[in-house]
Each structure stands twice: as C-alpha cells, then as structure tokens.
Amino acid sequence: METYAILTEEQREFQCTVSNVLYFKGVGLHTGRESSIIIKPAKEGSGITFIRKDLNPCVIIKAKADNVCSTMLRTSIGLKNAGKVENKAVSPLGCISTVEHLMSALWGAGIDNALIEVYGEEIPAMDGSARVFYESFYESGIKELNAKRKYIEILKPIVVESETGNGVSIAVYPSEDFEIAYDMDFNHPLVKTGSMDIKVDKFNFYEEISKARTFGFLKDVEYLKKNGLALGGSLDNALVLDETSVLNKEGLRYKDEFIRHKVLDLIGDLYLSGYRIKGRVLAKKTGHDMNSKIVKKIEEYLNFKFIAKDKKEENDFITAGKVATVFA
Numbered sequence: 001m002e003t004y005a006i007l008t009e010e011q012r013e014f015q016c017t018v019s020n021v022l023y024f025k026g027v028g029l030h031t032g033r034e035s036s037i038i039i040k041p042a043k044e045g046s047g048i049t050f051i052r053k054d055l056n057p058c059v060i061i062k063a064k065a066d067n068v069c070s071t072m073l074r075t076s077i078g079l080k081n082a083g084k085v086e087n088k089a090v091s092p093l094g095c096i097s098t099v100e101h102l103m104s105a106l107w108g109a110g111i112d113n114a115l116i117e118v119y120g121e122e123i124p125a126m127d128g129s130a131r132v133f134y135e136s137f138y139e140s141g142i143k144e145l146n147a148k149r150k151y152i153e154i155l156k157p158i159v160v161e162s163e164t165g166n167g168v169s170i171a172v173y174p175s176e177d178f179e180i181a182y183d184m185d186f187n188h189p190l191v192k193t194g195s196m197d198i199k200v201d202k203f204n205f206y207e208e209i210s211k212a213r214t215f216g217f218l219k220d221v222e223y224l225k226k227n228g229l230a231l232g233g234s235l236d237n238a239l240v241l242d243e244t245s246v247l248n249k250e251g252l253r254y255k256d257e258f259i260r261h262k263v264l265d266l267i268g269d270l271y272l273s274g275y276r277i278k279g280r281v282l283a284k285k286t287g288h289d290m291n292s293k294i295v296k297k298i299e300e301y302l303n304f305k306f307i308a309k310d311k312k313e314e315n316d317f318i319t320a321g322k323v324a325t326v327f328a
C-alpha cells in the first residue's frame, strides 16, 4: 500500500468564522455587471458555502474543486449538470464567477467557515486584489469556533503536467509549512519572466500578497470583450498594460505585482480543496485551469477511503493521530 496524502488534525488551532455580517457591492471584472455579496458567520465544519440568492429557488454551491465549472481567466463555480432539459444537461446552474480573490482573502484571514450570499453572477471585483475583503474581515472581527482546524498534509508528491508539452505544470511536495514557488513567463518587458518563492502564512499574507491586483494587456481587451470577458475591467480594478508600460497612474503596488497576483490566485484556487495545505507547491506558468486540476486531484485522494491491509496498519494510523482518509 502506498500512501500519498492524508488529512491530519492540527491540535493547536481552532477553526474560525467572521464575527459579523459583511456586505460588499461592486462591478464584476468579467460580467461588467453590478453584484453584491453578504458574508455571514457559519458553524464549525461547514466550510465556505456560496448561495445564489438572486435565483428562485436559490442555489447552494459549496466552495470545492468539484464545483469548478469554468477556468477561463477566472475561477467560476456552479452546480454542473444540475438541470436537464430533454435529457441534455444545462449547465452550470447558479454559476458564480471570479471566486478566487475572495477565497484567497478568506484563506489569508484564517476563515474556515462562512456563508456567502451572492446577488449576481460574479463576485464584485473591488480593487482587483484581495485587500478590501481581507481588511474588512479583520476590521469587523474573526471569531474562533469550538473545533480544531484540519489540514491536508502532503506525504508524497502530487503532480499535474500540461498535456500540450508547453512546460506548464504544478506539483505539491511534502512540507511542514505552506510554501509556494511560482515561475512566470510572459512575453512582455514589464511582466516578463520571474519567480517567487514564499512561505505564506497569516502573518505575511496581507503585506506580501493581498494587495497584488489582477492584470491584463490592452492588446487583448477587444478579443476578451468580444468573448464576454473583462467587460468590467478598468483601471480601478486591474493593472492594464500596453506594449511597454502600466497605464494605471498610481503605478505598481509591488515591483513584482504581477507574480504576486499569480500567487494570490493560486492560494484562492487551492483553498477550493476545502482545507489549508501543508505542502510545498511548485507552479510553473499555471493559471486557473491547472490550479483547479491539482485541487481536483487532491480532492480525489481525499475521497478515496483508507483501507488498512491489517489491524496493525489501522492501529498505526490511529496512534499517529491521523484522520482516517488515506489513499492507496
């Protein structure tokens, strides 16, 4: 029997939720339409749950990789194949676009459980980063709950490589901490090639990651808009680049804001596993598509039940204090 990854219980930390109800309103980065969200406290073990309250009946969508329905320039979740018309699936039901920046802020603020009511098809873009959400969580308060926090602990590498052989890959290796090593490769004089290697935790997320804004290239805008994307993108919620420079008057928040935003996205996408991860993530040129592929792989492992080959093996896991979801 080979063990790949396990769910382990962290003894020192408690799960958290928001202390108060929070309200955000704004334009969606891709839909270009106004939407609003209300974030409410949720009980321990319930995780992050989205509800499309503007639909009748409303649609409940758990924040998990299995519900990812689109990864085209953003991560959207919805209930896939939930509805059927003449035996053909109409999907996805209750789609919510661009959840990744909010998910990243929830991770950064240490919020394990929350109920997010959504009025619209997309999470408001705010300033294009995770900062506004994160600051609001801290200002309004974060409450500890009466249950221990669980982590995904990576025991053996999990790797996903792009099938097209373009050097895009993502892998998670064992580590005591949550580390991200990201390699970026853009053909642009400002964004260009670069890498970032960071151990991310609740202490450095705000300063190092949360303020990095999403970015787009002016040359792509027309094509994107024709395809119904970036319709709400503006200098207020994104860094916009022409051939050589950034058009935003205030300039960059970090010298390497682009790669920091890729890390911000990755954190948000990985949090769709439903857990915090103890592991070292090596991401090469990945976007939401590859990010969600590795989370799906992690989720597959999580759903694979541990079958001990004998009593001794079973006892070994119990004495080691592991929660019994192990993968062969």
Ligand SMILES: [Zn+2]
Residues within 6 Å of the ligand: 100, 101, 214, 261, 265
């Ligand atoms: Zn993003």
